Amino acid sequence: MTRTTNDPTSQTRAGRQSLAAQLSDRVRSYLSTEAGSAGLLLAAVVVALAWANSPWSAGYEALWATEASVSFGSAELSMDLGHWVGDGLMALFFFVIGLEVRYEISVGALAGRRRIMLPAIAGVGGMVVPAGIYLAMAPGGEAAGGWGTVIGTDTAFMLGALAVVGPRFVTQLRVFLLAITVIDDIVAVSVIGLVYSDAVHLPPLLGALALCVVLAALTRLEAWRAAPYLLVVLALWLATLGAGLHASIAGMLGGLLIPAHPPAPDAVDRATRLARAFRQSPRADVGASARVGLQRAVSVNERLQLMLHPWASYVVVPLFALANAGIDLRGGVLERALTSWLTWAVVVGLVAGKLLGVWGGTMLGTRLGLGRLPRGVGPGHVVGGAVLSGIGFTVSLLIAGLAFDDPALRDRAIVGVLLAAVLATALGWLAFHLAAVLRGETDADLPRSLDRPVDPATDHIAGPADAPLTLVEYGDFECPYCARATGVTRELRERFGDRLRYVFRHLPLPDVHPHAVLAARAAVAAGAQGRFWPMHDLLYEHQDRLEFEDIAAYAIEIGLDMVRFLDDIDDEKTAERVRADAAGAEAGGARGTPTFFVGDRRHTGPYDAQTLARELEASSPGAPS
Numbered sequence: 001m002t003r004t005t006n007d008p009t010s011q012t013r014a015g016r017q018s019l020a021a022q023l024s025d026r027v028r029s030y031l032s033t034e035a036g037s038a039g040l041l042l043a044a045v046v047v048a049l050a051w052a053n054s055p056w057s058a059g060y061e062a063l064w065a066t067e068a069s070v071s072f073g074s075a076e077l078s079m080d081l082g083h084w085v086g087d088g089l090m091a092l093f094f095f096v097i098g099l100e101v102r103y104e105i106s107v108g109a110l111a112g113r114r115r116i117m118l119p120a121i122a123g124v125g126g127m128v129v130p131a132g133i134y135l136a137m138a139p140g141g142e143a144a145g146g147w148g149t150v151i152g153t154d155t156a157f158m159l160g161a162l163a164v165v166g167p168r169f170v171t172q173l174r175v176f177l178l179a180i181t182v183i184d185d186i187v188a189v190s191v192i193g194l195v196y197s198d199a200v201h202l203p204p205l206l207g208a209l210a211l212c213v214v215l216a217a218l219t220r221l222e223a224w225r226a227a228p229y230l231l232v233v234l235a236l237w238l239a240t241l242g243a244g245l246h247a248s249i250a251g252m253l254g255g256l257l258i259p260a261h262p263p264a265p266d267a268v269d270r271a272t273r274l275a276r277a278f279r280q281s282p283r284a285d286v287g288a289s290a291r292v293g294l295q296r297a298v299s300v301n302e303r304l305q306l307m308l309h310p311w312a313s314y315v316v317v318p319l320f321a322l323a324n325a326g327i328d329l330r331g332g333v334l335e336r337a338l339t340s341w342l343t344w345a346v347v348v349g350l351v352a353g354k355l356l357g358v359w360g361g362t363m364l365g366t367r368l369g370l371g372r373l374p375r376g377v378g379p380g381h382v383v384g385g386a387v388l389s390g391i392g393f394t395v396s397l398l399i400a401g402l403a404f405d406d407p408a409l410r411d412r413a414i415v416g417v418l419l420a421a422v423l424a425t426a427l428g429w430l431a432f433h434l435a436a437v438l439r440g441e442t443d444a445d446l447p448r449s450l451d452r453p454v455d456p457a458t459d460h461i462a463g464p465a466d467a468p469l470t471l472v473e474y475g476d477f478e479c480p481y482c483a484r485a486t487g488v489t490r491e492l493r494e495r496f497g498d499r500l501r502y503v504f505r506h507l508p509l510p511d512v513h514p515h516a517v518l519a520a521r522a523a524v525a526a527g528a529q530g531r532f533w534p535m536h537d538l539l540y541e542h543q544d545r546l547e548f549e550d551i552a553a554y555a556i557e558i559g560l561d562m563v564r565f566l567d568d569i570d571d572e573k574t575a576e577r578v579r580a581d582a583a584g585a586e587a588g589g590a591r592g593t594p595t596f597f598v599g600d601r602r603h604t605g606p607y608d609a610q611t612l613a614r615e616l617e618a619s620s621p622g623a624p625s
Contacts, residue, residue, distance in 0.1 A: 038159065041156055042160075044325070047322060048324075048326035049326060051326055052327055064081050066081050067080050068080070077241075085320055086320070087241065088237075089320065092308065092312055092316055093394075094185075095308070098253065098255015098256045098257075099308075101255065102260050102301055103260040103301050106260040106261060117365060118373070119183055121365040121370065121371075122180050122183075122362040122386075123180045123187070123358075123361070124183065124361060125358060126153070126357040126361065127184065128357060129357030129360070130150040130151060133349045134147045134353070137344065137348060138345040142406060146400065146403040146409070147349075149349075149396050149403060150346055151187065152398075154391050154395065158391045161388050161424070166388075167432060167441075167444050170443070171446065172375060172377050173377050173381050173385055177389070180389070188399075189249060189251075192248050193246055196402035197245045197246045198245075200244045202243075204239045205243040208236055211236040212236065212253060214232050215257040216257055219259045223300075225300075226307075229304070233251075237251070258301050259299060259300065259301055260299045263298060263299075275294065317394055321393070328411075336412070338415075342412045342413060343415050343416040345416070346413050346420060347420045351390040352390075354389040355386045358386035359383055379439075380438070383435065384428050387428040387431050388425070390420050391420070392421070393417060393421055396420075446589030448602045449602070450584075450599075450600040450601070454470060454472065462504075462533060464498050464501060467498060469499050470503065471492065471500060471596060471612065471616060473502070473503070474581070474585045474595045476506075477540060477546065478508075478513030478514075480543065485594045488608060488612065489502055495613060506582060507585040509592075521569050522554075523535050525568035525569040526555065526560060529565070531559070535555070588602055
């Protein structure tokens with residue numbers, strides 16, 4: 001997980017060898033933004049269709065045919081507004097997608113071969129099968145060249161539909177579907193560039209390749225400011241246009257070449273010190289230094305995503321829909337479309353093809369042992385998600401506009417894309433409903449309940465054992481975020497007094513923190529002599545000194561019987577106690593440290609004192625539901 005230490009939701013995540021992958025907050029933010037833009041996208045479609053079929057339809061056509069130019073000295077770039085949206089703003093859309101793909105491959109849900117295999121197979125199946133169905137159904141001639149229309153999935157529309165027709169909790173399914181669309185986007189942009197671009201001009205193409213090398217060099221030089229990357233990407237866009245390639249290529253390549261990486265601990269610590277200095281001395285120069293420190297602690301990739309993603313979701317995609325979904329259906333256009341093999345080739349290719357391709361690819365990959373479904377996601381969920389993948393929309397409309405020179409064929413393809421979106425949403429609802437009724441597959445999420453009740457006889461408890469409020473933390477003594485969270489739990493204990501019992505359970509992450517298991521066993525051994533909390537505090541105070549000799553010194557410092565302590569730390573019962581806590585963490589959906597449970601429900605989101613206090617108050621007996 002990539003974040004700065006002043007983020008109250010920071011966690012240390014388990015590596016691939018110890019626990020299954022967990023959704024990062026970066027991805028959670030991405031999904032939330034995409035789903036939120038779906039309503040605006042749908043509104044843009046409705047406006048475009050209403051406008052194109054109104055008495056003012058000529059104004060709709062005239063608007064997008066209006067020429068707009070940008071000049072600098074003797075250089076001039078001129079396109080009509082429709083092309084500015086399709087070749088300009090959509091390049092920004094694919095640039096954001098490229099950034100997200102690079103992030104996911106580097107440190108996110110697709111980091112590592114095992115994580116990427118199953119989504120890759122499902123993604124490829126979700127493109128090959130629809131294209132095959134389209135080619136089998138579509139009439140020959142120019143219509144056959146539109147097979148690319150059925151290979152894409154509109155992430156925003158799909159996630160918006162999932163939020164409406166899917167289960168109440170779909171976090172794990174959304175991660176899986178996002179991973180599939182990452183593969184989908186890479187292939188779709190490659191198809192646009194290789195199949196649907198104009199004649200290629202060599203000099204600008206060589207210039208574009210040179211600019212890609214410059215982007216890679218900026219990464220090697222560890223350039224941390226965003227401006228140089230953006231300037232090079234802008235030049236890459238211009239070179240791609242000059243080469244005759246579709247601008248989506250420039251956007252995707254630019255995003256893929258901008259690095260994503262976890263924050264270096266020393267950069268995070270420096271940013272924290274600078275932020276504290278500004279709090280103590282709020283001067284402009286100190287504030288500027290703090291801002292630079294925070295920027296250097298976070299990768300350029302993430303900062304650009306944060307800045308550009310809302311624009312792509314809430315401006316670019318709706319504008320593209322407004323410019324491309326406006327089909328004049330009067331004069332028998334709709335009737336001819338509904339009786340056209342081309343229209344139904346698009347519909348069946350997207351709806352049935354995506355279902356068969358994504359679901360079949362997923363099942364094939366799991367049967368061959370190439371990967372496994374995320375925990376909480378069942379085969380019925382995959383069927384529902386595969387059907388929703390038939391909402392092609394943005395990419396489908398873009399390819400339809402590039403594939404068909406004949407306006408009549410283009411209109412029929414667009415009608416097919418719109419029909420497919422409606423049918424896919426309705427069939428997706430049916431699939432999720434049947435999965436819940438017939439297979440008991442309801443929430444497609446990690447478990448959210450505490451695995452076993454708090455037991456005063458075995459749990460480490462601070463506060464009255466019978467207190468009405470309970471806060472359980474799964475922690476790792478070598479996790480820096482857990483150490484910072486001790487201040488939060490201390491503040492909560494002071495605030496609630498005897499109304500709160502705070503319970504600490506062990507979730508050591510040995511593949512990330514090599515001393516974590518030894519530290520956990522030492523705390524359990526100290527607990528056997530009634531000194532768990534003093535050892536707990538010392539271990540967190542000295543996270544950089546957790547060798548066996550250091551821990552023995554801490555045991556002496558808190559006055560333990562050393563013979564008994566050394567026997568207990570090596571006792572199998574101590575090891576079993578730590579393993580039992582870790583197993584309970586996984587059973588309760590904890591995938592990183594710290595993870596909190598308020599009462600018996602896993603807490604998601606920020607874990608600052610104010611947020612946790614509000615959740616604790618809400619869990620109090622007699623609190624309004």
